[in-house]
Amino acid sequence: MGKEPIMSELQNAADVRLFALNSNRPLAEKIAEELGLPLSECTVSHFADGEISITINESVRGREVYVIQSTSDPVNDNLMELLIMIDALRRASAKKINVVLPYYGYARQDRKARSREPITAKLVANLLELDQIDRLIAVDLHAAQVQGFFDIPVDHLQAAPTLAKYFLGQAISDDIVIVSPDHAGMTMARRFAELLGDDVSVAIVDKRTEDTRENPDLTMPSMIIGDVKDKVAIIVDDIIDTGNRLTNSAELVSKKGAKEVFAVATHPVLSGDASERIQASAIKEMVTTDTIVVPETKQFDKLKQLSVAPLLAEAIIRIHNHQSIHHLFKI
Numbered sequence: 001m002g003k004e005p006i007m008s009e010l011q012n013a014a015d016v017r018l019f020a021l022n023s024n025r026p027l028a029e030k031i032a033e034e035l036g037l038p039l040s041e042c043t044v045s046h047f048a049d050g051e052i053s054i055t056i057n058e059s060v061r062g063r064e065v066y067v068i069q070s071t072s073d074p075v076n077d078n079l080m081e082l083l084i085m086i087d088a089l090r091r092a093s094a095k096k097i098n099v100v101l102p103y104y105g106y107a108r109q110d111r112k113a114r115s116r117e118p119i120t121a122k123l124v125a126n127l128l129e130l131d132q133i134d135r136l137i138a139v140d141l142h143a144a145q146v147q148g149f150f151d152i153p154v155d156h157l158q159a160a161p162t163l164a165k166y167f168l169g170q171a172i173s174d175d176i177v178i179v180s181p182d183h184a185g186m187t188m189a190r191r192f193a194e195l196l197g198d199d200v201s202v203a204i205v206d207k208r209t210e211d212t213r214e215n216p217d218l219t220m221p222s223m224i225i226g227d228v229k230d231k232v233a234i235i236v237d238d239i240i241d242t243g244n245r246l247t248n249s250a251e252l253v254s255k256k257g258a259k260e261v262f263a264v265a266t267h268p269v270l271s272g273d274a275s276e277r278i279q280a281s282a283i284k285e286m287v288t289t290d291t292i293v294v295p296e297t298k299q300f301d302k303l304k305q306l307s308v309a310p311l312l313a314e315a316i317i318r319i320h321n322h323q324s325i326h327h328l329f330k331i
Contacts, residue, residue: 030309071105
């Protein structure tokens with residue numbers, strides 16, 4: 001990765017074990033390289049009927065363990081892998097079990113919008129706590145209040161500094177406006193603007209038609225609160241799923257006179273034909289992170305992925321060393 005491993009900063013590194021399951025091994029390998037530690041060995045297999053079986057291939061007795069797993073597609077398989085792995089570690093007498101969850105699946109179901117709905121983000125939190133994890137490390141939860149669903153320490157990291165640093169290193173206009181695709185994302189947009197500079201303005205795509213929880217991306221935006229004319233617009237979101245909301249927002253921003261349109265999203269879910277939709281849109285570049293593996297079939301020319309491995313590796317070091325992680329929220 002072009003830099004020396006930082007194992008020397010990790011106190012008592014021999015007591016730390018890193019495990020990667022099947023959802024995002026490339027990211028886990030990058031984290032291990034940043035730490036200068038090997039990934040510990042485990043075997044994930046399946047019975048004929050699909051049951052998951054996990055075997056840990058080395059001793060973890062008395063060790064501090066970090067399990068790296070995104071609960072992305074296939075969400076339920078990856079979630080069950082994680083729960084079974086935690087159970088195996090606990091029964092193998094691991095001293096501490098820390099879950100590194102770059103992408104928290106089900107986080108969008110964080111409240112009851114209508115009667116007789118589940119709060120599945122809370123259910124997932126309950127399952128992890130019942131499995132007796134000691135700590136959760138997550139990146140850009142869809143709703144910050146998901147932290148409150150846990151009664152254990154939760155380190156909620158932000159990818160914004162990593163993403164903002166990329167744009168600061170690009171030769172783009174000084175006249176930038178950060179655009180939130182809806183009112184709910186205004187906090188994230190404002191935070192991103194602050195990282196880029198005190199003079200960076202913020203705008204909001206205002207949906208003046210009825211929205212629904214089942215198909216929020218079908219709502220066509222019609223107005224923008226704020227000025228985007230003759231500016232470089234950066235649309236900021238936490239998740240890019242179907243791509244409808246993002247591309248519709250980009251089209252509106254472009255029609256309102258923006259010189260160029262960029263898009264930023266932490267988690268590249270990219271369901272269905274999202275990749276083709278973004279590639280054909282007014283978006284010049286789609287910048288995201290590697291919290292989720294994007295398969296080759298969903299790669300496209302406008303996609304730029306940045307790694308959160310340095311962020312997660314430094315968080316692991318600081319947590320293990322009982323140090324503050326406050327500076328990780330700055331550029």
